Amino acid sequence: MPRPHRVLGLVGLMVAFLLLGLLSYRVSEHYGIEDMREKASHQLDILGAAIDSEVTRHASIPSAVELNPDVVSLLRAPSEEQDIRQVEANRFLQKLNDHLGGPAIFVLDTSGTVVASSDWIFSDNLLGSDLSYMPFFRDAVRGTPARHYAVDHVRHEPGYYFALPIRDEAREWAIIGVAVVKSGIREVERRWLAQEAPALIVDRNGVVLLASPPEWRYATLGPQPLDALERLGRQQFAGQPLGAISLDINLDGADEGRIVRLPKHLRDDVAPSQGARPYLAMARHLSGAAWRIVVFSDLRPVGIQAATHAALSIAALGCLLLGVLYTRQRRRLARGREEARAMLERANQELELKVEARTADLSDAVAGLQREVQERQRAEQTLRAAQAELVQAAKLAVLGQMVTGITHELSQPLGAIRTLAANAAEFMRRADLVTAEKNLAIVEQLTEQMGHIIGPLKTFARKSPAVSTAVDVAQAVDSALFLFESRLKKESVVLERRIAADACIAWCDRNRLQQVLVNLIGNALDAMHDEPVRRLSFSSERASSGKVALAVVDSGCGFSEEAVAHLFEPFFTTKQPGEGLGLGLTISRDILRDFGGDLMAGPAPGGGARFVVLLPPLPSDHRETLP
Missing domain, CATH: 3.30.565.10 (Histidine kinase-like ATPase, C-terminal domain)
Incomplete structure (x- = not known):
């Protein structure tokens, strides 16, 4: 080609290379982001199922507490009898807690005071604590089952609370207390802190409950009024300060994936000295816990991959061999994605089977508790009947021991009555009615004396209900x-x-x-x-x-x-x-x-x-x- 044509051809070829590289870059970036979104979605499914199973596995325990007669008796009892009733309720909650392995179980009266707790044997127990300010108590005492994340003010340990109102059948199903189970989140924290990429668990108020990095814990997604944060701190977080850090991250549309850049004041917590890198933010709602999981996936590998694809596309335009190698590489990557997807699906199926097995175990435990309650009620009725028989036997045994004394007490009046009656008859035969009347009066006094002796014995020996x-x-x-x-x-x-x-x-x-x-x-x-x-x-x-x-x-x-x-x-x-x-x-x-x-x-x-x-x-x- 002539020199001017060669220059134009070279310029056109460079433009074609640049356009092909730019097009290849955009296409590769799009697919890379879609692939990362899909992986992040699967990761969120697994994390969400694991967290939901761990947090809500104790959700049915308050129903068992509500059915326990010791708890109902404690809430029914007047203040002077609560010390006695509290011991049986504490022991029941402790046994239930030991059987289920870990959750804290306690009962509140209608004023929000803890009247029975499974941790009563420890010095830092919740007995007597006032939890009326907790949101789950206010919802439950109004008749609505509640679940809530909070930090108790005794041990300052975070947990997820399940609250259920306790109703009294004898009072037309009036609410007499609240049964509460605190489910620990240590396993959730262990799983969460193991995440390499930045990740958050956010509650409905926009407060970060768990975060990797841990410096973001109790931060807020955006600026919030100080009075609202102070109120949340008192009600849910045992007075711990909230909102010291504001992430300033907009998560609108994060359920489908959103590209964000971390603010400057957060970059050193994630990757110091590496600038403002883009992240793919994926969010998922947990319906069981009212939480939102957010995972930030670093897009730098996607950019590197897109640049590589662009270079390969430009090379493929001049070299068919490099194009063939590029196709093989794409196939290899596709197989890897399919294998990863299959592994994720198998893991998801295994997790679902575990959840079903755990649910069946909890159902069996609840049924066993109900049978135990019925057996204890029958045993209590049998015990009361045996006790009544033992009381009557003890009375008769005491009377048997006193037979000699009673016989002596009665023999003297009887002898006197026999003598006086004979004398009265003789005096009447002699027409001495005055003396006979005196003898009969003495007989009357002796008879009354014998009645005083026999009366208490009849009352004591009688078998009657209490x-x-x-x-x-x-x-x-x-x-x-x-x-x-x-x-x-x-x-x-x-x-x-x-x-x-x-x-x-x-x-x-x-x-x-x-x-x-x-x-x-x-x-x-x-x-x-x-x-x-x-x-x-x-x-x-x-x-x-x-x-x-x-x-x-x-x-x-x-x-x-x-x-x-x-x-x-x-x-x-x-x-x-x-x-x-x-x-x-x-x-x-x-x-x-x-x-x-x-x-x-x-x-x-x-x-x-x-x-x-x-x-x-x-x-x-x-x-x-x-x-």
């Missing part, structure tokens, strides 16, 4: 002492009775209280049998909790510290073999607890034993009816 009424503690003590009157005189026991009549009125079952006192008096007399000084004292006072405290103190041999630890265990006794079954104190404490009382024991000052019977006070609606 019904709480207003009971004069002094009168109950007198009735129990009457049954031991002959034995007290025979053994020369000094009685100290510092209880005024009508001074202490308790709300309990009179017959059951008398049975407990008979058991305590009998034990005291047995303990003082070989002592030179036998003293038995009774006193009562009002405890700080409002309950009536009745103290029974003897001067017997007392008991050791080891015996105190096992005193209320069934079949434990300090008596000689054959003299007792070791059930009296256990039954007595169960009787008192049935109507809201309790029984405590300890050494008495100066030697001997001291038992304290705690009895519930008279309800406010019955106090006005007393004279």
Whole structure:
């Protein structure tokens, strides 16, 4: 070609090379970004499924807590009985927590105070904490199940909370409390911090919960008002400062992929001294946790790949061999993408199978808990029936021990009645009616005396269900002492009775209280049998909790510290073999607890034993009816 044509040809060829290179670059960049978007989408699917499974796997636990009778009893109980009910509820929550492996489970009353918790055995437990400011409590107490990310103010550990209102069937399904499960996110943090590329988990308020790099944690996507951030910090993050860093990243359209550049103040956290590199931001919503996952994929490899493709396209225009090699390279890359896609699909299928298996395990656990609740209810009914039979047997055993004394008490009046009746008949035959009338009057007095002896015995021996009424503690003590009157005189026991009549009125079952006192008096007399000084004292006072405290103190041999630890265990006794079954104190404490009382024991000052019977006070609606 002539020289001018060669120049034009070279210029045209250079322009063709440049246009082909530019076109190849754009096309390769487009496909590279699409390929990265697809990989990022699969990565988000796997991460989202794993995080959703880890966070929400304890979501069904509050339903099991709501069905537990100990929890319902605790929320129903008045303030003076909550100390007793709280122990059973704490133990149930601890067992449930140990069975499920890790979550913190606790119960709040309607004021937002933690009244039972699975971590009650630790010093930094949540008992008594006020969580009324937490969003999940406010939603649940209004009747809406809630789930929320928050940081507790006791251990300052983040977690995901599931809250469910507890309704009382006996009060027309009114809300009496809230069951809450705190699901740990340590596994999520471990997975998340292992990400090499920048990644975020953002809540609905635009606050970064987890981030790689970790310096972005508790930052905000954009500037927010300080008062809103302070309110969120108090309600969800235990007062930790939020918004110290604003990422200033616009994520509109990130669900389909968006190219962003990190602001200058964030570049040193990711890649120091490498300038403002472009990133492909991909976002995915987690419906179960109300979170948003954002992954930033570095586009620098895509740019390098596009430049390479452009160079290869230019070389392919002049060299068919390089074009063939370029085609083979493309096929190899396509096979690699297909293999990666197949691996991701297999991993996704395996993850779905694991999720199904975990769900089935949780369903089996809930069914097992329901069966256990039913079995415990049946066992409790059987136990109450057996306890009632043991109480009646104990009464009859006490009456059997007192047969000799009762016979002696009745034989004297009967002999006197027989003599006086014969004398009255003789005086009437002699027409001495005045003397006969005096003899019959004495017979009447003796008959009334025998009625006073038999009346308490009939009341004590009667088998009746426990019904709480207003009971004069002094009168109950007198009735129990009457049954031991002959034995007290025979053994020369000094009685100290510092209880005024009508001074202490308790709300309990009179017959059951008398049975407990008979058991305590009998034990005291047995303990003082070989002592030179036998003293038995009774006193009562009002405890700080409002309950009536009745103290029974003897001067017997007392008991050791080891015996105190096992005193209320069934079949434990300090008596000689054959003299007792070791059930009296256990039954007595169960009787008192049935109507809201309790029984405590300890050494008495100066030697001997001291038992304290705690009895519930008279309800406010019955106090006005007393004279």
